[in-house]
Structures are given as C-alpha cells and as structure tokens.
Amino acid sequence: MARRISPARRAATTIAAWVVGLVIFFPILWMGITSFKTELEAFSTPPSFLLFHWTTENYATVEERSNYLLHALNSIIIAGGSTLIAMMIAIPAAWSMAFAPTKWTRDILLWILSTKMMPAVGVLVPIYLIFRDAGLLDTRVGLVSILCLGNLPIVVWMLFTYFKEIPKDILEAARMDGATVGRELVYVLMPMAIPGIASTLLLNVILAWNEAFWTLNLSTHDAAPLTVFIASYSSPEGLFWAKLSAASTLAIAPMLILGWFSQRQLVRGLTFGAVK
Amino acid sequence: MATQQVRTLGRFMLAPTVALLFVWMIVPLAMTIYFSTLNYNLLNPDVKSFAGFDNYYYFLTDPSFLASLKNTLVLVGSVLAITVGLGILVALLLDQAVVGRSIVRLMMIGPFFVMPTVSALVWKNLLMHPVSGLFAWIATTAGFEPIDWFAEVPLFAIILIVSWQWLPFAALILLTALQSLDEEQKEAAEMDGARFLSSFFYITLPHLARPITVVILIETIFLLSIFADIYVTTGGGPGLQTTNIAFLIYSQALIHYDIGAASAGGLVAVVIANIVAFFLVRIVGRNLDA
Numbered sequence: 001m002a003r004r005i006s007p008a009r010r011a012a013t014t015i016a017a018w019v020v021g022l023v024i025f026f027p028i029l030w031m032g033i034t035s036f037k038t039e040l041e042a043f044s045t046p047p048s049f050l051l052f053h054w055t056t057e058n059y060a061t062v063e064e065r066s067n068y069l070l071h072a073l074n075s076i077i078i079a080g081g082s083t084l085i086a087m088m089i090a091i092p093a094a095w096s097m098a099f100a101p102t103k104w105t106r107d108i109l110l111w112i113l114s115t116k117m118m119p120a121v122g123v124l125v126p127i128y129l130i131f132r133d134a135g136l137l138d139t140r141v142g143l144v145s146i147l148c149l150g151n152l153p154i155v156v157w158m159l160f161t162y163f164k165e166i167p168k169d170i171l172e173a174a175r176m177d178g179a180t181v182g183r184e185l186v187y188v189l190m191p192m193a194i195p196g197i198a199s200t201l202l203l204n205v206i207l208a209w210n211e212a213f214w215t216l217n218l219s220t221h222d223a224a225p226l227t228v229f230i231a232s233y234s235s236p237e238g239l240f241w242a243k244l245s246a247a248s249t250l251a252i253a254p255m256l257i258l259g260w261f262s263q264r265q266l267v268r269g270l271t272f273g274a275v276k
Numbered sequence: 277m278a279t280q281q282v283r284t285l286g287r288f289m290l291a292p293t294v295a296l297l298f299v300w301m302i303v304p305l306a307m308t309i310y311f312s313t314l315n316y317n318l319l320n321p322d323v324k325s326f327a328g329f330d331n332y333y334y335f336l337t338d339p340s341f342l343a344s345l346k347n348t349l350v351l352v353g354s355v356l357a358i359t360v361g362l363g364i365l366v367a368l369l370l371d372q373a374v375v376g377r378s379i380v381r382l383m384m385i386g387p388f389f390v391m392p393t394v395s396a397l398v399w400k401n402l403l404m405h406p407v408s409g410l411f412a413w414i415a416t417t418a419g420f421e422p423i424d425w426f427a428e429v430p431l432f433a434i435i436l437i438v439s440w441q442w443l444p445f446a447a448l449i450l451l452t453a454l455q456s457l458d459e460e461q462k463e464a465a466e467m468d469g470a471r472f473l474s475s476f477f478y479i480t481l482p483h484l485a486r487p488i489t490v491v492i493l494i495e496t497i498f499l500l501s502i503f504a505d506i507y508v509t510t511g512g513g514p515g516l517q518t519t520n521i522a523f524l525i526y527s528q529a530l531i532h533y534d535i536g537a538a539s540a541g542g543l544v545a546v547v548i549a550n551i552v553a554f555f556l557v558r559i560v561g562r563n564l565d566a
Contacts, residue, residue, distance in 0.1 A: 005373045013372035017380045020366060024443065025383035028390065030410065031398045043408045046417075089296065092289030100286035108294065110561050115297045117553030118305070119501045121522040122546035125529050125539050126307035149300045156293055181285060210391040212504035213522075217530065227504070230393040234400075234508040241401055248394040259389035260382050267452045271494065275449050275487045 028252070035059070035245035042241040058246035066229070068247065075225035075251075077140050078215070079208035082147035083155075083201060089148075090155040091197065095189070098163035099171065109160065116153035120213045131218055140223045143215060147208045155204055158269045162196025163189075199265035206255050206262070226251040305546070311539035318533035331540035340516050340524060341541070348520040351435060352499045356492055358439040363446030363491070364484070368476075370447070371454045381451075388444040392504035399437045400426065400509045430510050430518045437505055442498075446491045453487035454480070486559075493556040500549055521545050 022029075034042050036054045062068050097105045127146065128137075136142030166189065174188045212227040219228055230251055233244045259266070267275055315327045335341055366384065374380060387395065403410050404425040412422035425433040457480065465475045501522045506512060512519035512527060519527070525545060529538035 010373045010375070013369065014375045017369050017372070017374040017377070020369060021380035021383035024366075024440070025386050027395070027398055027403060027440065028386050030402055031394075034402055042402075045408055045413050047408075047410060047413055089292050093293035096286030096289040100282045102283065102286070106561070108290070110557050112293070112297060113560060114553055114557050115301045117497055117549055117556070118301060119522065119542075119545045119549045121501055121503070121525045122542040122549070123304035123308055124525065125311055125535055125542060126304040128529065129307075129535075130304075149296060152293065152297060152300075181282060206389060210389070212392045213501065216393075216504060216507060217526070227391050227393050230391065230397060231504070231508045233397055234393075244397060244401065248398060252390045252394055255389045255391070256386060259385070263381070263385055263448070266385075266388075267449050270445065271449060271487075271490050275453055275490055 028256075031245045032249050034242055035249045037242050037245075039240055039242045042245070058242045059250070062243055062247045062250070065243070066232075066247075068229070068250070071224055071226050071229035072250070074140060074219075074223055075209055075227075078143045078147060078223075078225050079205050081140070081144040082151065082208050083204045085144065085148045086152045086155045086204065087159075087197070087201060090152060090159055094156050094159035094163050095185070098160055098166070099168070099189075109157070112153045112156055116150075120150070124217060127214075128217065136218075138219045138221065138223045143219060143223055143225070146214050146218065147211055150211070150214065151204050151207055154207070154269070155200055158200040158203065158265075159196060161268060162200070163193060166192045199262055200269065202258055202262040203265060203269045206259055209255050308539045308542050308546075311535050312543055314536050314539075316535040318535060327536055331536040332544075335528075335537050335540040335544065338537075340519065341521075341544075343516040344519045344521050344524040347431060347516070347518065348500065348522075350431060351438070351502065351520055352496055354432075354435045355439050355442060355499055356495060358435070359442045359446040359495065360488060360491060362439075362443055363450050364488075366443070366447040367450035367454050368480075370451050381448075385444040385448050387440050388442075388448075390441070392441065393508050395441055396437055396505040396508045399440070400433075404433060426510055427514065430514060434502075434505055434509065434518055437509075438499065438502060441505075442495055445495065449487055449491050450484060453484055457483050489559060490556075493552060493559065496552045497549065497556065500545070500552070521548070 033049070035058055036056065037048075037052055038055060038057070041048060041052050097109060131137045131142055134142075136145075170188055170192070171184060174184050179188065209225075210227065212231075215225050215227045216231060219225070226247075230244075230248055233240075233247065312331050313327055313329075315323065315325045315330070317323070370377060370381060370384070401409070404412075406412055406422055406424035406427075409422075411425075415422040423429065461479060465479055502520060503522045503526065506518055506520065506523045507526075510518040512523045521541070522545065525538050525541040528534050528541055
C-alpha cells in the first residue's frame with residue numbers, strides 16, 4: 001500500500017530535488033553553454049547566460065588547432081581495447097569461480113580485490129622505467145596493457161557478482177540432457193550472462209576513458225588520450241575558455257550518455273557487490 | 277556437484293587472471309622495494325649504489341613529507357565528510373515523492389562521468405577564476421570581495437572540486453540502499469508516532485551504516501591517490517600547499533628524477549593504502565559469505 005502524500009509536500013520535495021539536481025549539474029551545463037560563446041564573451045563579466053551570439057566556431061577550431069581527432073581515437077582505442085582484453089581474460093575466470101567454486105575461491109576473490117587497492121603511485125617508478133626501457137612510453141600498446149591490468153580486478157568482480165546470480169539448476173538440467181561444457185557455455189550461460197557482461201563492459205569503458213594517472217604520466221602526444229589533451233589546456237598560454245569548453249564537452253559527452261545508461265549497474269559494480 | 281572435468285577446466289580458466297595479477301602486483305612492487313634501497317637519480321644514472329634505509333630516512337624526515345601527509349589527510353577527511361554528509365541529504369531528498377525523479381537523478385550523477393582533468397579545469401577557470409569566473413561575479417553582485425581561490429585557499433578549492441566529483445557516488449549508493457529499506461517498517465514507525473528525526477536516527481541511519489562504511493572505504497582508496505586534479509590546477513603549489521603524497525612521489529620521480537626517494541615514498545603510500553584496504557576486504561569478504 002502506497003503512503004498518501006499531501007500535494008503540498010510533494011511540491012516542496014519536487015522543487016527542492018530539482019534545485020539540488022540543477023546545482024550539482026550546473027558546472028557541466030555552464031561548460032556546455034560556454035562552448036558556444038566567442039572567446040570574448042566567455043571571458044566577459046557580467047556573464048551572459050543565454051542571450052549571446054551562439055556560435056559553433058569553437059568546435060571547428062578545436063580540431064584545426066590541435067588534432068582533436070587523434071586524441072579522441074586514442075581514447076577510443078585505449079578505453080575500448082583495455083576493456084575488451086580485460087573481458088576476454090576475466091570472463092572465463094569469473095565463470096569458473098561462480099560455477100565451479102573450490103575451497104580457495106573466496107580467498108582468490110579477495111586477493112584479486114586487494115590487488116586493486118595498490119596505489120598506482122606506489123609502482124610509478126618501476127612502471128615508468130620498464131616503459132622507458134621497452135620503448136612503451138607514449139604508445140597505445142603500453143597504455144592499453146596498463147589500463148587492462150589496472151581494471152582487471154574490477155572486471156572479474158563485477159562479472160562474478162552477475163554470474164553468481166544465474167541459477168545453477170539450469171546447468172544441472174543442461175548436463176542431464178547431455179550438454180558438454182562448451183555447449184552449456186554457449187547455449188545456456190551466455191544468453192543469461194549477456195546483461196551482466198554488457199554492463200561490466202560499459203562501466204569499465206567509462207573508468208578507462210576517464211583514467212588520468214597512467215595516461216598523464218605515460219603519454220605525451222602520440223598516444224595521448226583526451227584526458228591528457230584536455231590537461232594541455234592548463235598552461236597559461238593555452239587558456240581559451242570557449243575552446244576548452246568545446247573540447248571538454250566533446251570529451252565527456254559520450255561518457256555521460258554511456259554512464260546514464262549504466263547507472264543502475266554502477267552501484268553494484270563500484271561496491272564490488274557489497275551494495276545492490 | 278561439479279565434476280572433476282569441470283573443476284580442471286575451471287582452473288585453466290582462472291589461471292590467466294591469477295597469473296597476470298600476480299605478476300602485475302609482485303614485479304613492480306619488488307622493483308620499488310629494490311630501488312628504494314639505492315642511491316639512484318636519472319639525471320646521473322651511472323651512479324647506482326646501495327643506500328640501505330637512507331631513502332626512507334630522507335623521505336620521512338623531509339618537511340615536504342609531513343606537509344603532504346597533512347594535506348592528504350585534510351583532503352581525504354574533508355571530501356569524505358562533505359560527500360557522505362551531503363550524500364545522505366541528497367539521497368533522503370531523492371527518496372521522497374519527487375516529480376521527474378529519474379531526470380533529477382541523471383543530473384545528480386552527471387559529475388561522476390566527467391574526466392578529472394575536465395572537471396578540474398572547468399572549475400578552476402569558468403567558475404573559480406578571481407576576475408571572470410562565475411563565483412567572482414556572484415560574489416561581486418552580492419557585494420562581497422571575490423575570492424582568489426587558488427591563491428588564498430588552494431587546498432579548499434581542490435577539496436570542493438573533488439567533492440563535486442564524488443558526491444554523486446556517495447549519493448547514488450546511499451539512495452540505492454535507502455530504496456531497499458523496508459517501507460512497511462518506516463510506516464509502522466510513523467503510525468507509532470515516530471517523528472522524522474527519530475525515525476531517521478533509529479531506523480534509517482542504522483540501515484545506512486553498512487553502505488556508508490562501504491562508501492567511506494572505497495572513496496578513501498581513490499582519494500588517497502588524487503592526482504590529475506592537482507596536476508592540472510596547482511601543480512602542488514603554491515609552495516607545498518596542495519601537494520599530497522601521490523603528487524609528492526610523482527614530483528620526486530618525474531620532476532627531480534630521484535628514483536630512490538620516490539620508491540621509498542611509493543612504499544609508504546602502499547602501506548597507507550593497505551591499512552584501508554584491509555578493512556574494505558574484510559567487509560566485502562563478510563558479504564561474500566552471506
């Protein structure tokens with residue numbers, strides 16, 4: 001039975017919630033608006049909120065001045081590549097721990113989690129030197145492998161929490177019918193596992209896209225993804241607010257869209273299943 | 277019951293993950309420990325000699341270590357207080373009857389998907405700029421002197437930016453937890469005449485205790501290694517005012533090229549993170565059995 005709520009209270013909570021939501025979202029909105037201003041208007045006081053000459057020239061000049069597409073492509077390759085490789089390694093591992101657990105499964109899972117706790121900065125020196133000696137600095141291969149390893153624990157964990165919820169009876173039934181392990185995997189488990197795999201994929205693409213420790217330290221130009229490209233706007237001579245806003249809007253828009261799709265899975269994914 | 281065949285297969289499927297993570301964890305860590313005992317500077321790479329614990333002594337007694345430790349604690353503590361405190365309020369609000377809740381929720385979680393370099397630069401320039409930033413305009417309009425955020429209160433400015441990035445995380449998790457709270461329990465309490473505050477303190481808050489713990493631990497892991505926000509806004513300055521441990525180690529390694537000291541510092545960071553991780557792993561592990 002739903003509780004009766006007075007219209008006045010509903011109006012009050014609605015207004016309060018919208019105000020809070022808009023305040024939290026405002027910096028993103030303001031960035032989006034600024035990206036359509038001229039540099040002069042972006043810098044002017046008092047600021048104009050909507051009544052200014054809207055222009056898309058910043059989006060054009062961002063590409064002209066700085067090879068934006070290269071960095072966007074790097075972001076796609078690095079985020080997508082590291083996630084896909086991590087998935088290929090993690091799916092069998094999570095599958096085996098969820099469906100054929102041994103007495104060590106629990107300890108292995110917790111150990112996998114603990115590898116994620118290692119602060120990146122603690123291994124910055126050796127990774128930097130290994131990369132330098134192996135010629136991996138500022139290469140896509142280097143960044144893909146480091147982000148793949150960095151996110152592997154989260155990928156395994158997310159997949160495990162999904163796989164664990166697939167009812168085991170179905171497997172028993174399939175086995176009774178004489179299905180081999182391979183058939184069982186393809187025809188029984190995969191269809192049920194697809195939603196979990198998809199949301200794991202989505203969340204980890206977002207995490208890898210936004211990763212800004214290894215990308216900042218291990219790439220400068222050729223392999224630099226958007227995180228590094230945007231950071232180049234921090235130098236005083238590069239301070240063009242409207243262009244910064246346009247570049248930033250382009251850099252975050254795809255993740256906002258993906259993120260909004262994956263928001264329901266976000267909680268369990270990021271809490272390692274501790275909150276659902 | 278899993279058959280022997282399945283179990284053997286399971287081991288093969290698990291092996292690559294375990295092997296990769298083991299190498300990923302052990303090799304760099306062993307190298308960090310090794311480097312931390314050397315006098316080794318990349319500006320003078322031919323000189324490599326055993327230094328014993330000198331690097332640790334140097335790193336731990338360096339005034340910049342204490343300053344950055346303090347900054348790290350202030351940064352992590354403040355962001356936790358702000359995000360958990362406001363996160364509870366936002367979650368409680370969104371748990372009410374709200375018209376268009378899903379849209380409000382979308383706006384609320386937006387900042388979490390913004391890459392740190394973007395949020396730091398947008399806040400620093402578009403909002404916090406002392407002359408042309410929006411905050412300066414608001415302050416002037418209201419008759420106050422605008423604050424030069426990154427000169428007067430640099431660490432607080434970083435705290436604000438990072439809190440904005442992490443508030444959605446806390447609020448979303450607490451909201452999810454609230455929505456799983458038994459509605460009938462709250463109703464029963466209300467019928468018994470419980471006021472909002474007492475129902476909050478005796479029913480809601482205890483229910484939130486575990487999610488809050490999880491939020492605190494996970495945020496702490498990430499907040500201990502805040503790097504990009506500092507890198508693009510203050511570069512650790514002015515002076516050492518916004519240098520945290522992560523940034524200090526970075527500057528030892530890649531600005532001063534002092535491999536020995538940076539490695540010693542890296543191990544200190546590992547130890548600090550492990551203390552937090554110990555508790556987090558225990559909580560998650562308890563959940564695994566349930």
